[in-house]
């Protein structure tokens with residue numbers, strides 16, 4: 389079990405997110421060691437977690453950042469990411485968001501449709517600017533992950549379909565205020581096997597060859613994010629296998645010496661450094677089950693309710709060696725407000741502290757105030 393600062397936890401109001409900054413530092417070191425190639429550029433997908441303390445640490449490590457809204461761009465700039473390392477993605481960028489990104493001279497727009505290209509061209513022309521563009525291609529690859537986080541299949545709303553890419557490329561090439569720098573891909577999230585990434589490389593190689601024959605060279609290839617984490621063994625594998633991940637792209641992408649590869653990793657960077665810490669309010673006997681009712685709910689961590697995700701649940705204050713089986717549930721008026729079914733925990737009582745592990749990604753950032761609840765707090769080491 390992780391070494392939690394229990395004394396500090398006991399003094400803090402629950403529920404709150406605990407971020408292990410030391411683990412985050414080691415994770416960032418591992419990313420940088422594994423992506424040492426001069427033409428590899430790692431961006432952090434800030435949608436995974438925009439906690440100011442977390443993103444400051446990531447910007448200090450020298451990573452770029454992938455944003456999907458004006459709010460994320462503002463948060464990134466505030467945390468110290470330079471505008472020249474900000475890429476702006478998203479299927480439905482608003483006019484004012486594009487305006488803000490153009491004014492800040494961000495690195496690149498990852499564009500998902502021809503109407504969006506038209507709007508960026510118009511707005512950049514008014515400002516006498518030239519916007520760097522990567523066209524997001526929908527590569528039609530099954531990432532074999534949860535259907536809510538599969539993004540690269542033909543029927544997903546994301547990206548330009550392969551058959552329509554030519555028109556988007558031609559539109560960029562004839563637009564004086566757009567500079568086509570490359571292609572962008574993202575096939576899904578929580579991908580724990582390397583095969584889908586290899587397929588992605590094959591698809592990219594094919595596109596590079598096809599367009600080379602047409603006289604179009606892509607200076608930058610953005611392969612998105614998606615590397616998963618081990619939700620069932622956060623202490624056994626606290627740092628994802630970045631070596632194997634980057635190796636796939638090093639060994640399988642056929643690039644010339646000037647082409648750059650961009651990565652947009654979210655979950656794999658911050659997932660394991662965060663835990664949701666919550667206090668037991670009641671232990672309730674049902675007819676067939678015992679429930680541990682905690683003060684955190686789906687408003688604080690929605691992944692179990694939204695994706696049927698399972699996080700390791702630990703009682704971090706009980707010293708009892710006897711165990712019991714419980715359903716661990718929150719106080720929200722929804723049946724889906726359940727963190728775990730038939731969890732084996734040490735005998736648990738009112739006031740115990742529970743850690744819900746691997747909650748650093750898509751946790752705090754997705755918190756809501758449903759039921760007029762407060763947002764969760766934050767503690768770091």
Ligand SMILES: Cc1ncc(COP(=O)(O)O)c(C=O)c1O
Nearest residue numbers: 433574577613614652653654655
């Ligand atoms: C375009 C894009 N890039 C990067 C990411 C980050 O993915 P992950 O957190 O799985 O690394 C996402 C996540 O949805 C995304 O949509």
